[in-house]
Amino acid sequence: MPIYAKAIPLILAGVLLNAFAQIAMKKAVGAAGMEWQFFALLRLFLHPWMLVCLACYAVSVVVWAGAVKLVPTNFAFPFMALAFVFVALMARAILGEAIPPMRWLALAVIVVGVCLQAFSGGAGGSRDAKEVQRTANNDPR
Secondary structure, three states: OOHHHHHHHHHHHHHHHHHHHHHHHHHHHHHHOOOOOHHHHHHHHOOHHHHHHHHHHHHHHHHHHHHHHHOOHHHHHHHHHHHHHHHHHHHHHHHOOOOOHHHHHHHHHHHHHHHHHHOOOOOOOHHHHHHHHHHHOOOOO
16 A cells, blocks of 8 residues: 555544544533633633543644654645534534535635645655655655
8 A cells, every 4th residue: 555545544534633623622612611710721621522622632643643754744734724624514513503605615625725735646756755655664864
């Protein structure tokens, strides 16, 4: 399996975890409130939804690190734009938020842009592929 194909599930998992963290944060703030006082912030940070949020962020960092070990950052990072799409879809499904027509169009443009960059291949052709393979194998050359 090509390195890029191995990295894409990790990249998407990282983006999905990051997106779900946003939803969990919104639920935590809605349930516990948001005040700039010590005990109110402590109550917020100990709320179960905020703990889910922080756990998702933590796991997403580990998953993302695994992805960028395999592929160049300039290939992986544009996938983060999909977080806009995933957050919107999750907010609609989980929180019941509306998505106006113009935002649907904007989300479609984001998906097209990410697909274009994903299918563009390595920036440096075969040299880039060799660099990716060396990086994946921990070869410091």
